[in-house]
Amino acid sequence: MATDLVIRNVRIIDGTGGPSRSGDVAVEGDRIAEVGDVGGVGRADASTTTIDGQGLCLAPGFVDVHTHDDGALIRHPGMEFKLAQGCTSVVIGNCGFSAAPARVGEYDASGLLGVRPTWSDLEGFAAAVAEVRPAVNAVALIGHNSIRNLVMGNERRDPTDAELAEMRQHVARAMAQGACGFSTGLIYEPGRYSGTDEVIELARESAAAGGLYASHIRNEGDRLLEAIDEAILIGAEAGLPVQISHHKAAGRRNWGKVGQSLARVDEANAAGADITLDVYPYTAGSGPMAQYFDIERIDPELASVIRFASCPAFREYEGRMAVDVAAEQGVEVADVIRQVLTAPDGDKTICIQFMIDEADVATNLRHPLMMVGSDGVVDLRGKPHPRLFGTFPRVLGHYVRDEAVLTLEEAIRRMTELSARRFGLVDRGLIAEGRFADLVLFDPDVVIDTATYDDPKQEPVGIEAVIVNGALAYRSGTHTGVGAGRMLRYQPAG
Numbered sequence: 001m002a003t004d005l006v007i008r009n010v011r012i013i014d015g016t017g018g019p020s021r022s023g024d025v026a027v028e029g030d031r032i033a034e035v036g037d038v039g040g041v042g043r044a045d046a047s048t049t050t051i052d053g054q055g056l057c058l059a060p061g062f063v064d065v066h067t068h069d070d071g072a073l074i075r076h077p078g079m080e081f082k083l084a085q086g087c088t089s090v091v092i093g094n095c096g097f098s099a100a101p102a103r104v105g106e107y108d109a110s111g112l113l114g115v116r117p118t119w120s121d122l123e124g125f126a127a128a129v130a131e132v133r134p135a136v137n138a139v140a141l142i143g144h145n146s147i148r149n150l151v152m153g154n155e156r157r158d159p160t161d162a163e164l165a166e167m168r169q170h171v172a173r174a175m176a177q178g179a180c181g182f183s184t185g186l187i188y189e190p191g192r193y194s195g196t197d198e199v200i201e202l203a204r205e206s207a208a209a210g211g212l213y214a215s216h217i218r219n220e221g222d223r224l225l226e227a228i229d230e231a232i233l234i235g236a237e238a239g240l241p242v243q244i245s246h247h248k249a250a251g252r253r254n255w256g257k258v259g260q261s262l263a264r265v266d267e268a269n270a271a272g273a274d275i276t277l278d279v280y281p282y283t284a285g286s287g288p289m290a291q292y293f294d295i296e297r298i299d300p301e302l303a304s305v306i307r308f309a310s311c312p313a314f315r316e317y318e319g320r321m322a323v324d325v326a327a328e329q330g331v332e333v334a335d336v337i338r339q340v341l342t343a344p345d346g347d348k349t350i351c352i353q354f355m356i357d358e359a360d361v362a363t364n365l366r367h368p369l370m371m372v373g374s375d376g377v378v379d380l381r382g383k384p385h386p387r388l389f390g391t392f393p394r395v396l397g398h399y400v401r402d403e404a405v406l407t408l409e410e411a412i413r414r415m416t417e418l419s420a421r422r423f424g425l426v427d428r429g430l431i432a433e434g435r436f437a438d439l440v441l442f443d444p445d446v447v448i449d450t451a452t453y454d455d456p457k458q459e460p461v462g463i464e465a466v467i468v469n470g471a472l473a474y475r476s477g478t479h480t481g482v483g484a485g486r487m488l489r490y491q492p493a494g
């Protein structure tokens, strides 16, 4: 068999975190066939594609460990916003919201996924995804909010024994169908109505299948440390690894607290726990606005940092700060929030909240167990948070090259090997013979995000080529449309 693709004379950053070296990488079929010295690999013939890697870096394809791409895989199978960043795999079903299980024909209650299910379980969802031939690979978490909604609606109470048993079955079934774990979003409805015991019971089903527990913890602000403790407790009681999602300290009075919560994580790990984390490299969050406000008591501090991303009720507000809209109308900012939330379709508003300290982002990125996850919300009609398009190049360009917060090799490790191992992406995350050929070729001197809050739907620069399962999916700014991504089945790290 001749080599299908060879990248020559490139700086190989293999994902281990070790020093990079120059060499060639040859691909046959969907696998890396050879990694070797310059000019030393490949059996090239007329059918071989050769890429000159002079001056460029080759890394394993990036794994976006925190996404809400469940519906996007079907709505936007080209996944351009991910592929152009160098992402070759995404973890879906985060923050307790997953596209499966579902009731056929019923949109997810969160408004995050934006897809009408033709499936009822993960197997059906995976088949629907495979049919549209997505550009990137995906592995699924099973979401607590989704199953709770399915079994008991938006009820503000504990489940009955029968309901708990039914929820447990949903988790067990998804795990059997290839999910990598169980996720919660304990600030959201209906997850916020659950007690710790309920979560432990459900996490046990993930543990039984060797899966993990990924959590948008119950509080990321005034009670951040208590919420970290709860996640640690759930991991200990249910007996499984924990992923703290988009770790942050929200709200000015809590800035700096991430140092304390990371210390708690380190302490727990030293005592035998298995906790890892992820972060997005921005000082603003984003999500469904209705979930962040109590309509009877609009929090003025939060209202003052809100920007509208997608606002079906008032499209003219998209891309604007609520305070600016309020000033223009001569009303209080709380009135603007109330006006939006009480309008028809107001509950479908996606907002952006500027609530994170820049120094905390750097503190997070310095931590050796910190992965990178975009947390992008895929509503392309408005002005989405720029993290949807810019996360990975922003870490490489801004935090590695410009700010020297971490080395390039270490950043790559935490975008690839660490993430692939954690989320059970078998044979991915490393450049080594026999591994899947998920690769990204980039220019380390140029790579940077270009998406901004004002102009968020911009692809980054400096990503030269992206290869998914051996197929060239992106080259010099062009999406090839090859659709080589796969739904992956989780396998616990051995």
Ligand code: CU
Pocket (backbone or CB within 6 Å): 066, 067, 068, 094, 095, 216, 375
């Ligand atoms: Cu999220």
Ligand code: ZN
Pocket (backbone or CB within 6 Å): 094, 095, 185, 216, 245, 246
């Ligand atoms: Zn979240």
